[in-house]
Structures are given as structure tokens and as C-alpha cells.
Amino acid sequence: MCLVEIEKMPPRPQVACGMPVSDGMVVHTDTEMVRKGRRGVMEFLLINHPLDCPICDQGGECDLQDEAVSYGRDYSRYDEAKRAVAQPDWGPLVKATMTRCIHCTRCVRFTAEVAGVAELGATFRGESTQIGTYVQKALSSELSGNIIDLCPVGALTSKPYAFTARPWELRKTDSIDVLDAVGANIRVDARGAEVLRILPRINDEVNEEWLGDKSRFSVDGLKRRRLDRPWLRENGKLRPASWDEVFEVITARMKSVAPGRLGAIAGDQCDVESLLALKQFFTALGSPNIDCRQDGAVFDSSCRSFYLFNSTIAGIDEADALLIIGSNPRHEAPVLNARIRKRWLAGGFTAGLIGMPNQLTYPVEQVGAGSGAIKALLEGTAPFANILAAAKKPVIILGAGMLARPDGAAIHSAAWQLALKYNMLNAEWHGFNVLHHAAARVGALDIGFVPGEAGKATVQMLSGGVDVLWLQAADELDIAAIGKETFVIYQGHHGDAGAARADVILPGCAYTEKDGTYVNTEGRVQYSAMAVKPPGDAREDWRIIRALSAYMGYALPYDTLSELRAHLAVLYPIFSVENGFHRFAGTSITAPAGDMTAMDDAPLTAVFPNYYQTDSISRASPTMAACIAAHVPAAAEAAE
Amino acid sequence: MSAQVEVQTFSFDSISQEAVAKAVALYPPGKQMSAVKALLDIAQRQMARLTGVAWVPQAAMDAIARHLGVAPIRVYENATFYTMFNTKPVGKYHLQVCTTTPCWLRGSDDIVNACRSATGIASFGQTSEDGLFTLTEVECLGACVNAPILQINDDYYEDLDAVRIEKLLDGLKTGGALPPAGSTIGRQTSAPIANQTTLLPANGQAE
């Protein structure tokens, strides 16, 4: 379809995609000859393509359809039998209708080259060519959904979204993904009050054009198990209540205990606005007990570069050696993992891993399983030390899950020392990277959502350390450890672990329902946007806190989102620039506090046992549950 | 022979292993993938040697993928692309009839029909009830000069007609061995059937 006419070339259509550009070339893209040539190609393409656009999900956003509008003829000259192919099963995410396939092999190339999981291929030949897995199996890549976007026709469509909507019915909102900490740029497509699908937007510095399957397919979790009205626990049972009622109960409770017995823990998907409101509310109440590290991590976060992905995601392209410590980037940030693979494919790049071996999409040298390997590298005795020493721009990726270990601070400081020793910190380069998996974490650390002076951290707040515990959409903590007598206020959007333990539930918004600020793992400030209204009585989270603060007589100094954002920008200048972001140099920084000798040698196991269900939204998603059923037992079997 | 024996495991035997090592050694380090077709052939021959049925089960393709360190799908792609590799079991004698234009002009339709009636096979891709024959349609075998051509296992039978096909297949059915390959009318290689007609000496007479 890319035929063009080029002056001073033989008088026939030339294939543009295969023609090297040369000096003084004059190319015509729309002449009679070009049109005629394209019409011919179109006719060939349509010979074996079914004319089932009315029942095809690609209709309205199909490249072939668009081309046919320009170059197709209005009747077919083809009388012979059309090719038809049995419909294969590629698992719960991708619906393959291979009769529509035009054999462009984009999906084959994507899975083999970008995703790094070669499962698709072109089998048989000529008219019988089939794109597929040959042996029936579900696609196992965490990036498999991207082939739906890639496929120029309706051969690959989204299985959960099948027959749901037409593209022209959808309201499109540009937003940010919060199911991992990469902050992939997304477009949220909604109709009425329902989010129907999520697609990636291109941002070459963050997600390029890709999106992980969890971020794409968890949408059906957004309308299940929702908290759509306030709830109150009475005689051990939750009952629906009104906003006034719950505010009254909360006020009475909070005022009845000493400020030092109040605590707040923030979850993994909170926007910076609601975190700031909550922090200031607690400051007003006089309590220093706030913590955004629901996993119990305690480490030195006094300096921004201690907890950021400092080389930046795009910076991976420049790195020439990588040491992964206790992380499985394939599960914790699949899009970032694809970037590492891209770097590896370009050549001149070696990766090493300290932690439990896992299947990454590029070869890694297993340096060791426990912190002993870190020590060996610090002493320079591990063979991988030579690779790091010889590298010009080496990077470390430290999994945020490691910071939650009892010896987290020790690992943190040891990793920093490694960065120092192997010249990762200099004026041109900052190779110390923490890979977060919680979208809210960096923003929360940026505004200091950590215990104030003599304040209690997560672990102390649990097990009866406080009398009133405010869980800001925090579900991934050890709920059972919360003291029996502790009064739990849960503010959030899903009826998950936190809500089940709560005494009062304040219904908030999921990320698709509010305008929120998020800071990704590399410190990039980005904004999500409201795509649909929150369900029922649910309200934007910062407004709930603002309203309660006024109710209790400590009114916070902002009434609108723009006032709140202005306030935020004044307090924390990084929020003052739209999409604020800058890259750090690795110089003149003191090392994080932490006693390296305290490392114990337990294996550094990555945080997520599986990729598909890691937060309240994906846990509510039937599609993600189907992925677990399709993939996780298989993985368990393989491990045996 | 039962038509659909599933083969669960496959490993190269000592004869094959030697051939595999030779084939892989032909390619520079890192390019072992290039040996995939040779290995498929070795696997198919091993199956013929050990089970009497020349085909490549999936287990063999997986073993080849492991041996070469490539994704199994890359081996499946190769095995299904070439008609020389049988991804399903075939009969003891694999009848591969060429039906491309030169053979067709020289009567390949008769050859196909004769094969059918002699073996009782209804259509291409099937195996006869006695498990002796599988009939496959193939593209030009590159022996058009002596068309029509029938390839049985590795050998070409040339200059065929229905009568000679029947005789040939009847012989095989009664347990006879494969006759010598080549022209069935005594033609010397690809020389003209009758006399020399080109490159004649000056007197115009054949030598």
C-alpha cells in the first residue's frame, strides 16, 4: 500500500518502504499511477479478507478499512472460494480471528522482538500460511495486549472487550496508569458512566507505545466490588450510612483519643493531592503518625535521589551494564523491562541479577541469591565485578520490595555503596535506581508522607500502636496485624482487605474518576484525569478529607483543586512545573543512612508472586483472575 | 501401523547424534539455528529407521529447538513450511506426485488416478488402509524433462504412465522391494527418448 512514483526512476510504482532515500529524489505520493497501483494491491489484500466489518470489533479503527475507503473498488471481481481459518485460542486476553489476518507478521515480530517471548510464528505456507502458536497455548507475555493495537486488521482484538462498543461512541480521556510505578501514558475510553477500555498513548520517555496487560485489562475491575456509599460498623456488621453520620462518628472517635494515638497509612494508588490533604489534616490534628510505606519499609528518604529511578527510563538506552537487585522487572514494570530488552538487543550490554532466578526476556548472569553477593561485589570478588568495573555507564536497579525487608535500610545503603564503588555516580551519570511498583510511593515520599518527629511508622501503627487508624486505600498491608481495639477508617474505592477490616468506610475514587497528580518511579510528575464520575455517593478523595477537616474545625486552606495544586507547588517546587521532571547528576550527594553490616543473607525474593493481581483493582478484575488461571498454575508446574 | 501414534519423547540416537554434530558444525558459533532443516531431516530419518514411519513428531521439533537454543515456534515454522517434512505420520511408501504444469501436460492426472485406484486412497494427504501408502501432491520436483514424475520416499520414478504405476505399486503391495529409481522406460538420464537430436556431428547423423 506504500506505492509511490519517483521521478527519474523506471516508470512504474516503487515500494516506498523498501526504497533508500537519496539526494534530489522527487517522490509523488498521489498520481494516477500510484492510485492505480494501490487499488491493485488493495484488491489482492481483499481477495482473502472476509467482508465482515459489521461484526468485527476493529470496525471504525481499522487500517485496512481506511485504506479500502481510499483505494478499494465497490464490488469484487473474485469468484473463487475465500480462505477460512479455524479460530484458535490464545488465552483470556487476545481474541484471534485468523480468517481476517493479512499476514503482515507484525504480531510475530512484536512478540519475538519487543516482548521477548517468541510464541507466535507463521506456519505452513502460501495460501495456507497461518499466524499462530502452532501448539495450542495462551500467550504468556505480560505485553501481549499490544498486538491488539499493532494488528492492522481485526484479526487480533481484545477478548474481554469483544462486541462492547464502537470507537465513535467512546469518550476519550488522556490519563496516567497507576497499576505500576512506571506511569505509562494511557487513554481511557468510556461510554456513559463506564470505563470500557484503556489504551496506551505514545510517550517515548516513559512507555514508548506499549502498555502492560494488567494496566490494560484490569478495567473490568473498576466496576466490581466498588465502595459507592459510606458504611458504618454496628454490632460487628457494616451497614450503609450517610456522610453526616460517618463524619459524626469519626469526629467523636478522633476527638476522644490523644493525637499521638491517631495514625494514617497511605496505599499504593493515592494521588498526591489527597496525600497532601491527609498529611495536613493529621498535622492539624497534632499527630506525627503518617506513613506511605504500607509494606513496612523503613529507609533513608531524606534525599530524592535515594528513592528515584535516577538514570531515568530513557536513560536505560545509554547504560552498558545492569545489576538487578531483588526485583523482577518483568512483573513489576513490564514496559520498563521491554526497554531493558531493547537495550540488550542493541548489543554491548550485560545484565546481572542478585535474587531468585526468574525468567527475564534477556540473558542475565546470576550473581547470587542473597546479600552475600552484594558483599562479594563490594569486595570485588564476584566475577560480575569485572563487568561493572569495565562499564562506562553501569546501572543498578534495586527492587523497592527489598526496602521492605527487615534489613531494607542495610540493603539500601549497600546498593548505594555499590553505585559509588562502580562509578555510577558522577557528573554525567546517575546509575542508582530504585524500581518502585507502587504508583503513589514517589509522590508520597516527595511530600514527606512519612512519620514526623517521634512519629510511628507502619509497623508501629499496626499491632495496637494507635487507637484510630486511617487507611488511605491501603490494602496490601498485614491487615491481621492491626490491633483488635484499633478503630479503622478506610477511605478508598474497592471493597478489598482494608474495607473488610474497617469500622467506617469513606467511598473514594479510583484513578479513572479523579484529576490526580502522580509521580512515577523516575520522579516524573504526571496527571491523571477524570474519565467518568465516581459511582454513587463516592467523592474525590481530597474533598472528603477537606470536608471532614472543616467538620472537625480544622478547615484546610483550599476549596478547589487548583487552589490545592497551587498550595502544593508552593510547598514542594517539583510540582510547580507542569510535567515537572529533571535528571539528576550523581555528584555531591551524601550516602543514605543505613548500617550495611545488618544485611542478612535470606534470598532476595521479588515482591510479586504473580503479575496479574497485585492491587485492589486487578484483584476485582475477572479478566485478571482468568489470566491467573491460565498462567499461574502452569508456572507452578514448571517449577516442580 | 496405527495412524496417530502420539510420540511423547524424542531424543537423537547415536547414529543421528553424529549427523547432528556434523550439521551444526557447518555453521559459525551463534548461528546454529541455520542447522534446523538438517536436524529436521535427521529426525525424520531416525523415525523412519526406528519406527518405519518417516515423520517429525512435535516432541522431535521441541528436542531440536532445545538442541539449537531457539524458540520451538521457529522450528514449527520450518517444519510446516517444507513439504519434505511430514508433521503427521505417513505410510511406509510416501507417494509424492508432481502436478505442476510440465508434469500435468504429460499426464500427471493419470498418475494421480492410477495411484488412487491402486492404493484405494480417496484424496491427497490420506494414507491407505493397509498403512503402506500416503499420497501427497507436490510442486515441481525439478525433473520435468522426464515428466511425469512420482517420488516414492527418496527416489524419483520417471516417464510414468498408469500401467507402469499400477505394476510398480502392485509389486510394493505384495511385499516387493522398491525397484531401481529413474526412468521407467529405459531412458538414459535425461537424454532424448528416441535418438540424439541436438549437438549432432557435421554429417547430421547421431553418433
Ligand code: SF4
Ligand atoms: S498483526 Fe494481525 S494481520 Fe498481521 S500477521 Fe498478526 S494477526 Fe495477521
Ligand code: FES
Ligand atoms: S513439473 Fe513435475 S518435475 Fe517439474
